[in-house]
Amino acid sequence: MSKPARLPKGAISPREAVLRMAPYSPPTAGRADKLRLDFNENTVGCSPRVIESLKQQLDAGGLAVYPEYGAAKAAVAEFFRVPQDQFIFTNGTDEAIQVFINTYVDDGQEVLLLRPAYAMYRFYAEVAGATVREIDYDGPAMEFPLAGVLDAITPSTRAVLIANPNNPTGTGLSLAAIERILKRARKAVVFIDEAYFEFSGVTALGQIERSPNLFVSRTFSKVYGMAAMRLGCLFSHPANIAYLHKAQSPYSVNTLAVLAAQAAVRDTAYIENYAAEVLAARELLCDGLERLKIGYVPSCANFVLIRAGRRAVEICDQLRGQGILVRDRSYEAPGCVRITVGTREQTRRLLGALEEIWLQR
């Protein structure tokens, strides 16, 4: 959607917080027939068992019935090895962020974010009318600015949102660093977004019981290949979960999404194989980038942020011309392009096209 039309006579102006917000419209149309290396999705699709299970469910009926989450919750809890009262299902990670902010952050309170980071942290903080403070990832490796974050946490800090690994930098964070943040931010709620956990292996999920200010999110949109289904999980201490539950719509998650998750967690081999393939492909991509002398940020996730300098937009456009989608991130990381890592075969195709474009000058 483009910029708001002029308000007609008699229209009511929205809240100041909404007026101030920048519109966020990620480019998602006409992607179907392309090699999609632009949204960090699973590039080969979800487990065939998920499709099979959904088709059976469709035959069994039940679309007319409001969602029931019980059976799926039990299966997913077992998979994550947590009790059922330590998480809620969310409508993608987006709703996890929203419910977290709505439960804890009042108008005018301070929310600490990293920059660049996933746009929806800032989005929901702004909708809530919060004051956003941002600490930059910097240096050539865009390492997590731990000292800066620890310094920035003050008694005024109400919430801290961190992605581990971070998007779009791919930067990871150690468990020890998270523990230091949790200790420093004793008076704040801390949200660790683990959307790309399966590629890094570092998780704060084991800290839930002893860190009552910790919230961890996971998603089925990335390695699980279910971005279309919109399903996430938000984990925390049961006492916190009860409050999150109060601020959440009782039916925000689609029935087919939880049924798909139930099938997905039964096929762990599929996920493990895909994650292993991505790690091998990421190595291939980084080797290729080095050969071409294209700078990049070392990544713990299924994407790599490359330094294309002034050629960022050109590279994205030319790749698109060859049916390959990557994402220009110049607006938040000057000269940078984010490339999703899929299979080795897809990576070879990408590298071939990139080499041709890169060397033609």
Added chain:
Amino acid sequence: MSKPARLPKGAISPREAVLRMAPYSPPTAGRADKLRLDFNENTVGCSPRVIESLKQQLDAGGLAVYPEYGAAKAAVAEFFRVPQDQFIFTNGTDEAIQVFINTYVDDGQEVLLLRPAYAMYRFYAEVAGATVREIDYDGPAMEFPLAGVLDAITPSTRAVLIANPNNPTGTGLSLAAIERILKRARKAVVFIDEAYFEFSGVTALGQIERSPNLFVSRTFSKVYGMAAMRLGCLFSHPANIAYLHKAQSPYSVNTLAVLAAQAAVRDTAYIENYAAEVLAARELLCDGLERLKIGYVPSCANFVLIRAGRRAVEICDQLRGQGILVRDRSYEAPGCVRITVGTREQTRRLLGALEEIWLQR
């Protein structure tokens, strides 16, 4: 979820607005094998064409891809005879209410509601920290209290939310009455929830272009038989839509939900037949209630609120024992039970069971 556990040492207390809220946990488990007359769903299921279309989509793949709404938006716009810039898809009507409130209502502003009404109006108003003012439906027919609402609208009123027909009363509102409210509430935003429109035929959708403070919601959860899919539409003037869009997550709606809607609006005969069946069944139900001398509120929707007095809970329990679910609404309408109207056959079964219970004293 039961009442919040005691917060562990070191936990952060949520916002005051959340602490004050009553938990809302509608009873939705173990409904699958019962005659479900408790949630105003379509009791025979969605169009078989919806199921067919979804199965084809599953075969075609695409679950790994973030939602694209373009084609579905075009089909749904054509069906509702509105331009595409006059509505957004929402994750059920719940998200329509939430985005509306988040776009227009600031902490402490006044929101005017009816009572009893759909619980989520109050829910999202409270999450936003709004001050809620409620006007009662009253009298034996629980007519819409137009004079009371008009009186209650003051320069402090920021938003008015009305369901037409209303749930759980079934009470309808004329277009002329809505126009009076829109005029009186010139400085407020007015939300008309038309979840049950297909049973009443009265809609404010035609007023969108000339009433810049009007917002209308529709849903695919009721007559369309797609409650599991969570899909709604929120209509307003394009200038307002642009603001709503700013405050909405870009991927809140599941891909299969919009594909299902695309198929559903191609099978209008199915919906018209079902709505006609419900109207015939509602007449049958009301005749039966009169025969049994059970009072009820005249309804414009696919449910009837009956006056069971002190026997409300007993009736619900005994019907459940016979595999029929209805909904006790005593907590908001003393002595009242809400019965969803399905087919005539289902209504006969309900009436048979109800008669047996009602006469046994």
